Amino acid sequence: MKRNGRTPLAEDAKSRNKRQQILEAAARQFSSYGFQGANMRDVAAEAGVLAGSIYYHFPSKEALFIAVHAAAVDMMTEAVRTAIHGIDDPWQRLEEAAAAHCEALNGANAFMGVIAPIFPLIADGVRHQLTAQRDGYERMFAILVENITIPDTVDPKIFRLHLLTALNGTKFWYHQGGHPPAEIGRQLVRMLRGATGSPPGSDTRT
Amino acid sequence: MKRNGRTPLAEDAKSRNKRQQILEAAARQFSSYGFQGANMRDVAAEAGVLAGSIYYHFPSKEALFIAVHAAAVDMMTEAVRTAIHGIDDPWQRLEEAAAAHCEALNGANAFMGVIAPIFPLIADGVRHQLTAQRDGYERMFAILVENITIPDTVDPKIFRLHLLTALNGTKFWYHQGGHPPAEIGRQLVRMLRGATGSPPGSDTRT
Amino acid sequence: MKRNGRTPLAEDAKSRNKRQQILEAAARQFSSYGFQGANMRDVAAEAGVLAGSIYYHFPSKEALFIAVHAAAVDMMTEAVRTAIHGIDDPWQRLEEAAAAHCEALNGANAFMGVIAPIFPLIADGVRHQLTAQRDGYERMFAILVENITIPDTVDPKIFRLHLLTALNGTKFWYHQGGHPPAEIGRQLVRMLRGATGSPPGSDTRT
Amino acid sequence: MKRNGRTPLAEDAKSRNKRQQILEAAARQFSSYGFQGANMRDVAAEAGVLAGSIYYHFPSKEALFIAVHAAAVDMMTEAVRTAIHGIDDPWQRLEEAAAAHCEALNGANAFMGVIAPIFPLIADGVRHQLTAQRDGYERMFAILVENITIPDTVDPKIFRLHLLTALNGTKFWYHQGGHPPAEIGRQLVRMLRGATGSPPGSDTRT
DNA sequence: GATGAATGAGTTTTCATTCAT
DNA sequence: TATGAATGAAAACTCATTCAT
Secondary structure, eight states: OOOOOOOHHHHHHHHHHHHHHHHHHHHHHHHHHHHHHSOHHHHHHHHTSOHHHHHHHOSSHHHHHHHHHHHHHHHHHHHHHHHHTTOOOHHHHHHHHHHHHHHHHHSSOGGGGGTSSOOOOSOHHHHHHHHHHHHHHHHHHHHHHHTSOOOTTSOHHHHHHHHHHHHHHHHHHOOTTSSOHHHHHHHHHHHHHGGGSSOTTOSOOO | OOOOOSOOSHHHHHHHHHHHHHHHHHHHHHHHHHHHHOOHHHHHHHHTSOHHHHHHHOSSHHHHHHHHHHHHHHHHHHHHHHHHTTOOOHHHHHHHHHHHHHHHHHSSOGGGGGTSSOOOOSOHHHHHHHHHHHHHHHHHHHHHHHTSOOOTTSOHHHHHHHHHHHHHHHHHHOOTTSSOHHHHHHHHHHHHHGGGOOOTTOOOOO | OOOOOOOHHHHHHHHHHHHHHHHHHHHHHHHHHHHHHSOHHHHHHHHTSOHHHHHHHOSSHHHHHHHHHHHHHHHHHHHHHHHHTTOOOHHHHHHHHHHHHHHHHHSSOGGGGGTSSOOOOSOHHHHHHHHHHHHHHHHHHHHHHHTSOOOTTSOHHHHHHHHHHHHHHHHHHOOTTSSOHHHHHHHHHHHHHGGGSSOTTOSOOO | OOOOOOOOSHHHHHHHHHHHHHHHHHHHHHHHHHHHHOOHHHHHHHHTSOHHHHHHHOSSHHHHHHHHHHHHHHHHHHHHHHHHTTOOOHHHHHHHHHHHHHHHHTSSOGGGGGTSSOOOOSOHHHHHHHHHHHHHHHHHHHHHHHTSOOOTTSOHHHHHHHHHHHHHHHHHHOOTTSSOHHHHHHHHHHHHHGGGSSOTTOOOOO
């Protein structure tokens, strides 16, 4: 059977494309229905392949989820990194980070949808991998929090965890038409900022 | 749903027990594995009945979940109501509420496990029912928040939502051995309380 | 536990009543959904008892069906017997019989609904019992057919079977608003009557 | 429902075979036990696949039944069309049609078994689809009936319906060893033909 | 006579996964 | 690389039936 005469490069590009399409379709499905609720056939259909074909690119549903999650964390990390780049004031850095997180999370990019909830996954092993993937991201926030001044009565770790889960929680109640996501993220930091005594609202961003 | 007029003897007690046992087993399973991840057979096994028997008490898996959720919300409401009873200071009321919520959520009671996450459920109809069940609880918090003083820059609704999702978020990171849940809840409120500038405990609002 | 003071007679009446109610409910359900499609719980609900209670009166679903069928055949037999009583002309007797059959079958009485189709039943034993129950009824028609004059080319047995199945078939296409059932039954006989050479329509009944 | 453009080689043949085998097994099971009485496991076993595999070819039990029914109606239509081809005399056309119908219905082809009874099906939607499928077939008979001469006292529609249900009814009483099916179908038409006054038996068919 | 509860086998259906081609 | 087909285990749910009370 003669193969059509496309160059190996094009082939590769197409294949990487396919992988990407599957990844994106998976992101959408996992975001909408959760890990267990999503099914490979729908992912495949949305990616324009048959269910069996996914297994050429990913060995299992869990691996697919992990890949989506990794991509999501990477994107999120990049978004936050960019948002705080060049800003010096610690509180403002945190505020920008929160705004970026919230915006990415509730924006059009389906990948982010897998970040917010800790899906009840089948195997513990999977959870460990996800935790590892989030690690760098959480460390970034840990550093942001280390640099702000908070009362002695507050454990910085608890501060960070409350902050991040509240941020992720927006995924469950944010809806278009209300406050824009970035604003919601900023308000959270402002609420907490008051605690330091610095006048809230003294930052001049819109 | 009126019960027939038989004497409420051992018979009835046993029967109500079975229903209760199923409910509790379901709470444990749903908490551990989520709505989709849990399965009726395991719920039944844990309740000491056969899978089919569940359907005598609950018409469907969804109905079972909704029943568990309702019980959970009721318990949580009661816990918070009790915690704030007799306390006047608005911030302290909120702090006690948060502490109670956090404690109930991360305590031994499996029912609470279904409160924290918004499981991706199959039918929209279910989500509506769950939302309706939570309504009263959320209103209680809305009132608590209304009575505290927060900066004009912060929307009370956003304040409440951030507060509650952060509280619920503890379910995902709390682990025995660290700060006790009540303390974690209190710290969250304390972080936010600083925003008013008033030293904790010094505010005199009715 | 003291029993309430109703007389044994009343008790009996009530019980027979219950049996009858179950029978009627079963007739309705079997007529609507077939033997397999009907379920004991719905029969019970319609009869105002619980599913388990049916088993006091009937040992099994099949037995219940057979009882309904027996009652139906009896009613049908009686209806036809009454309809042809006092009529002498063989063709007219047949016509009246057909009219009565059709009318009963498509009337309000749910019992008749189990006569028309030969439900695909689980056990062969059941089918035999049903056949036996119909026997007397079919013999009655056999005699009616014996007395009319039909061409030699037509086997009276085939004539009878075609006649009866066509009659029963009306159950599947008759609908209120069209010709009345009795008329439909009469037309069938008239179609066949023509074969004898006697002018159709020469009978003057409405 | 366009097939993809692969070469129709052994591959396709095998696959179409499997689908066909399932269809045939289903026809046998539905014919024997009715829609509700038949079960997917037995259909699968008879087709040499596992129950789950059926769902690759047909989305549901109902869809499977509808496919069987469609095939049955098509075969029946073809059988009758062939039988009346080249015949001019209206009565003789009807007689051949009846003979063909009866023969197909009571022959070895299991598909026909789903034509005779109107199974009490679960969903109304299904019944509508079946009715639609039968439509063309019934129209064919309607035309056959339009062309014969029947007394004014007889509604052609009723004539057709009686004719068809009687024909279908043979499925319930025909048994090998008696008159051959074709003969049974012919006798029915002959009975009705007499009504026109034309001497029955005067037709000269071989 | 009747009931409430439970049973347990059976039903349709789903779905991640495999594999020859 | 991708596909079409099949797998097989598991899922939710049904339902005739039983039985202690």
